Amino acid sequence: MTNGSPSAASWTRRDRCFRASWISTVRIDSLDPVWSRRIASPYRGQPFRRARESSVARNITNDRLHAKRARPWLDERSKVGDLGAMSSHFDASHSDPAGPTIPARVRRLRRGLRLTQEGFAKRLGVSVITVHRWETGQSSPRRLALRRLDELEEQHALDMARHRPRYGDGTHVIREASQDVRDPPFLDFNGDPDRLSLFVEGLRLTHGYQFNPAFASEISRIHPLPHQRIAVYEHMLKQEPLRFLLADDAGAGKTIMTGLYVREMLMRGRIRRVLVVPPAGLVGNWERELRTLFRLDFRIVSGDDARAGNPFAGSGGDRVVVSLDTLRGGAAFGRLTEPGTTPYDLVVFDEAHKLSATTSGGRTDKTQRYKLAEALAGCSSGTPGRMRLRRGNGGSTEPDWASLKWSAHHLLLLTATPHMGKDSPYHHLWRLLDHRVFGAEEAWRRFPPEDRSRHFIRRTKEEMVDFNGQPIFRNRRCDTFGYDLTEGPDGERALYDRTTEYLLGSYGRAMDNRQAVKLAMGVFQRRLASSTWALLTSLERRIQKVKALIADLETGRIDAASLGRRQAGLDRQFDADFFDTFDSADDQPDDRRRERSEAYEDAVLGAVVAVTVEELREEIETLRDLRDRARHLIDSGRESKFERLRELLESPEYAEEKWLVFSEHRDTADYLVRRLEALGHAGRVATIHGGMGWPEREEAVERFRDPSGARFLVATDAAGEGINLQFCRLMVNYDIPWNPARLEQRMGRIHRYGQEHDVRIFNLVSTDTREGRVLKVLLERLEAIRRELRSDKVFDVIGRMFENRSLVEYMRDTLTDEGERRARDRMSGLGSDEVRGIEEDDAHHYGPGGDVSRRLGTLRGEMERERYLHLLPAWVLRFVERSAPLLGLDVFGDLNDVFALVPNRGRALDPLLPALEAYPPEARDGLRVRRPEGDEPCIWLHPGEPVFDALCARVLAICERDAQRGAIFIDPKAEDPYLVHLGELAVLEEAEDETAPDVRARRTLEQRINCLRQGEDGRIAPLPLEYLAFLQEARHVPPGTVPLATRAVTLRAETNAYLHKEAQRVAEARREMVRDAIPERRARITLSLNLRAAEAASRRSALSRDPDADPEDLDAVKQEQANLRLERSVAVQELEGAARRIVPGEPRFRALAIALPPRGDEDIEAFDARVEATAMRIASEWERARRATVVDVSRPSGARAAGLGDYPGFDLLATRPDGSKRHIEVKGRAGRAEIRMEDNEWRAACHLGDEFWLYVVYG
Template structure:
């Protein structure tokens, strides 16, 4: 290779600059013609690196005829896969593989009897495996990416130099962790340092991983499903070298058993995306509670001592990706680290004593504020959050007052009786009351149906009053998904969002201990349902009118707007009402009940320009927001304000991310400012924005969960709604969110992360 490069003259930087000037091309446009990254052209012109022989050949052709007809041509040969080599139009035929049907069953011998095109491909494939010896960042030349400084540093300074990678990459959301992982995989495959790669993301991100690795890095990863595991072993044979499988699919007994079969070769590299989902924690008695996801990771990392979760092999390289490595508890954070070095970090004491210098070999985290372009300018634009208050109309106010009265009565009874499921049911009503009349109406109908079922069971003798009490104790363990989980931790269940399944169970929670008490509550719910139906039929919805003002604002004409809600019922309502405003066929929507193909189709519909038949608006639930990248949209509306502040940041991360070109990004929060919970939420939003501006950073969202330790935001809202102490709840929010407290928490968090 070295002798060939002597044909590139010393004045190549000047010649490239003159060529661009002659053709009137920007560096970016020339890079597109040559099929390389913008950064490569920039480095050539500055004399930092030389173009490779193939790229220089294209430059010479451009000098001669001013066009070139250039494109990227995938190249395969032998057992290795080499993609993205550059060829002129007249050379394409020479590098094209014959039709597979024309190939013999036995492989060719690379000698004088083999077809010339096969020999040429094999030789070229072998030659390109040494590309990194000339260009240490060779994968950036053969991929459709322009890696940013922080991405280059992660891959080429921290990851590639390690002969055995056991690494936790914990950059902020939107930093391009998928790109960094893909770049590392591309480099390692090209250098023939690895052959088999297994990627394990959440189910909702499987399609995203496959698409980005295919389009950006020409890596033909195959998605493995549960059906594949039932039909055979998808982890055996040459087709299993590059595989993506969701973490829950791989956790299932049948699929995991396939990994244990004798025909499976070890995977050289395993990547776990959203690694914080590999959760384990410690019980009060100091026993360790592990999820199946964590047991799976233990098995692959070679850290398992459970016979049911052991593999005959362990991966050599392990890469964990997460934007939230520390969720406020020290022990789960240690458990993540234990996967990296099971022998060294076998106890939390060993982890605490692990030197900072040693930790830096395994850990890297950069915040949004630290990420810049090559010229030093910030990658992320500014973000502005605006709270839009609205007042309920007379009929809505009556519905609010009567529903809140019902909630207060039954919540307090449930509190006295220690009925957590009944309390959860009441908090669900309060959330849905604030969301939309339609959402409340649907929950009231479901509640009435549940009550009717219990009443009928007691009347017919299928359920005694004692059994009713026992059943209530059984469902008291129903978790509040919205409070305990962030959106990316929810898992869909048979086409339903996890919060929907939980709500369905919680609405069976009652405080009644007799048939008479059940009948009394039924009458109350029936009356509320009638009122909700009348309000809905009237079309009165002050909150939607405030949304309409945003959507139809002349300043945002022809702009795309993302609208978030917590509830699928409200999503259905919004889609119908927005179409009624004249947006028929122009509203995209996604919810957690969709599979990744349906979600990708809706995202593509939203991304397509409106003049080409694309959507102007997208309505999404939190559970569907995971993994969708909408940086082409700079306007977002929080139609519902989540009671878990971490969900707010996750929503904003969909649009406030790398490649967002609009400055600033605008976030609108809709709040009924005069309602009890509205006062608390409005105070929270205003304090968050105030501190964010004062710190000049979004880091406040990193520690807001820690700020509400001991008393959750949900409890403060219920203090306002149920106990009528809105002023006290507001005071507590203000007391827990001060710039000084947030700075102290951030310092504490940085220390914990090491």
């Protein structure tokens, strides 16, 4: 072949290689909706005639034949083999013989014939786009088309005059496509073949999981990482019911894995109602990510919603996100117990380590959060009763957890810290998964580690890699920057020294026995280190509290005894430092829009040591002196710490980069915002704090995300969880928390998957203060250990390295020189051996990891095979293109890019409006069928997306009648006629107790569509659904002339029996799996119950011998023993009935068709096996001559052997020496015949793009 322009000479003769045969190739770069429609099914009278600007034809010898834009059509005589002649038609002028009445005339005729634009185009022998342009007035028919229109009009008029119905079913009323047809269809094979095939396409898309096992990853705006695919598709989806603890490190994407699982389960019909229960600070993050990444709309439920009505009832409560602390409240939990609340199929607890329970000395202490999880998991030990509120510790009320009469079938627990160094809380998490098997801690300990993977998976950051084996987390560097306090009598050092003296003098003498006093002193220490402004605000609050106390004492509103009781109450209320135990994920504003830390500080600042008015007046004088000094420093405009921050932010090295600045205190954050704006950054500073609701936080994040928006985000630890900022790489810890684990939470906002740059962290500490010197040593040691171990684990386990004496206690002691020395010695002594010891302990509990890298080869192979199974974008594009005319909609724009659906008749868009109006107005005209890569507003149509689902449901409703009436097709490859049956099967699980009041509908375990082929001899065999793409409408074939049509009812009954047997077979396979697992499960349940019974008997014996034992404790043990006996009986019944409850559903016929072999009078080119075989041999030799490895996938057996579907849409898979692949569709023609692309071939081309090649062999 010669290089050159696209001319007839380009298709040269290769006598030696091809034995006087001709071969041409077309490589399809892109398929815009106009051009791709012209290469659709060859058996619908559509020759492959046209190229568009976006299409590129390439010669097999790598010649590139760039077609010019056709305006607007090629001459009808053009053929694929005549590429050289194309240019002569590109600039052909276009006459307009018709008048302005053409659009109305075409629409009236098409609708009178009850044809879609596609069907009408076939009748005329033109493309659907031509018809669309006629009807919209963009172009007019040529003479030949006008003549055909006249003929159609005359024929239609005769048909109507004779009252001859189009479908021959005796119906004299031609119904509009949108009209409801309530009478049941009769099997007469007069259904519209176009509608039947469209109905089948809709079913395929709604059952996409059956054709692509990772369908959720195809219809989501994510590209799952290896560890995410392993968790969802190899662990979670395979477990029935799901009772799983997903414990990957922070930043692994547990929200993404949950969304993938939920999307897959919804598409498979295995769940309907989902309840997500995260901490308060993560509610907005969950709602946003499920909506934006998976198009799953969840409703956020607040306490006010629960008090106003039942937010969990009805379809509006099908998918809900509610905070953990809201749901454990009486109002919200009470709504779950109401009769109108349908049970949830799946409950997800995020940050599951907050579900805390511990057992010690035979006594179990459970938090209300854990009791809530117990109730929803179905392992509450209480006895069901009426809903009531019970009085808890400190006078609080809690719900009667046993009043919940249902439990979730599926339970998913998410946490990055499942084991906090103590076995008991970790065991209680496992107990939620299966309270019968893991009810006893000893039974849990004996559970084989290798079997725990059924319920548990954990991967560390170091194990997480991409598909190339590269770590998904970028490098991270932490540096500690010191700063010196200003000197002088009015300087910062003087303020620090005076404040320290005040704390030691006023609070130090009460340190040994006053918890609240210790906490108040810690507040001052932290705020002194944070900023002068934060210290000033605390001093002023303290002054106000002391003044109010003096007034109360002087007026007699309170006496010394009452003061003592009030102070004791503070001690009891705050038994631990808030900042030591606080988790930012729990943070939500109170009624005064304060952070929880602010409320805590306000309370503990009321702790006093002095008890006389004189002592209190002396304290006020000291406080006023400190206040005045702080105010003077602020008025001076210079603060050493802020100046150090300013140097960092203005460094030329980081010019115009975004910065995240963290502070522990909202007062300091507000101060930083004011100072930064005063430096000329007004309008470029965003802030997040715990006094903001999640919508306000979202708005702040978006301001920060916008390249032209905020450059700085100043945040308190309210942004420490649930806010993803990987578009920023620079962070400053303006304050250093005394709980270093919170440093990892902060760093995780920017050091996470998706970060494209190395991350820099800057810690600011004062080298002139005792606390600063200790923290500097600590941070430097932690960073040194992290580098030595090459792991961020040190920040996760730092709290467990201070188990004997907490870091908070060390920091509190730094007020004295001796305390500082002890703290620095302890920090200096931290070493990597301690971290390794903790990691070894974790490995014992978690089991071995590291499976991700070893699985990469297998995962890549699976993804390569899945690529050929994708339904998007081709199947969706084709479905929307064919559906729009049926619904009275025009496609405005480019189906292959961005388009809108515009009604061409009244109220045609109504079925889609509710779904469309859920999107912002700017997105509604931006429909697309390809996955968007950016953040531009648009609606990505796909199964599971509301607009597409509404469109699909409407189309299925309209076409179902034709599908059930049946239609007749031609199979060009068939030799004998046959029936095609499309049926839907399901396997169900019945309720455990049919008479119980909490009985729910049968649960779907599996559902699938089955396509069957039934010959004239009655034999039934599976038929791949994609084979239906080969079928072509049979024209002018009266059903009465087809013998199979007269036997269809009898043959369908035989197929119905076949489907019943198939459903029974699938159900029996599931029953067998359950029966196989019963012996092991029975043994494990028996072991656990025996151990629990032995523990109860031991406690009862001890209590009986103890004369001082509380009788209520003895009664409680007796009740526990009775409950165990009942539980044993119930467990046996459940085991025995588990397999019996699995039943086959009733098969449902969805469509029926007759496929006939081609006849001589049909306008269809019959399949010539000899010509095709010769073409395949020639194309294979051509590729092998170029040292390619060639695999024949033209037959189902060869395709399956290559890991493909039965009909992948191409004939040869060629791999060149450089690793590049060609997916080659081979067309053989004995003469210069037209070349037609079949539907599945076009779809393969759409999916594969540049890798799809069309080889045409002539001769």
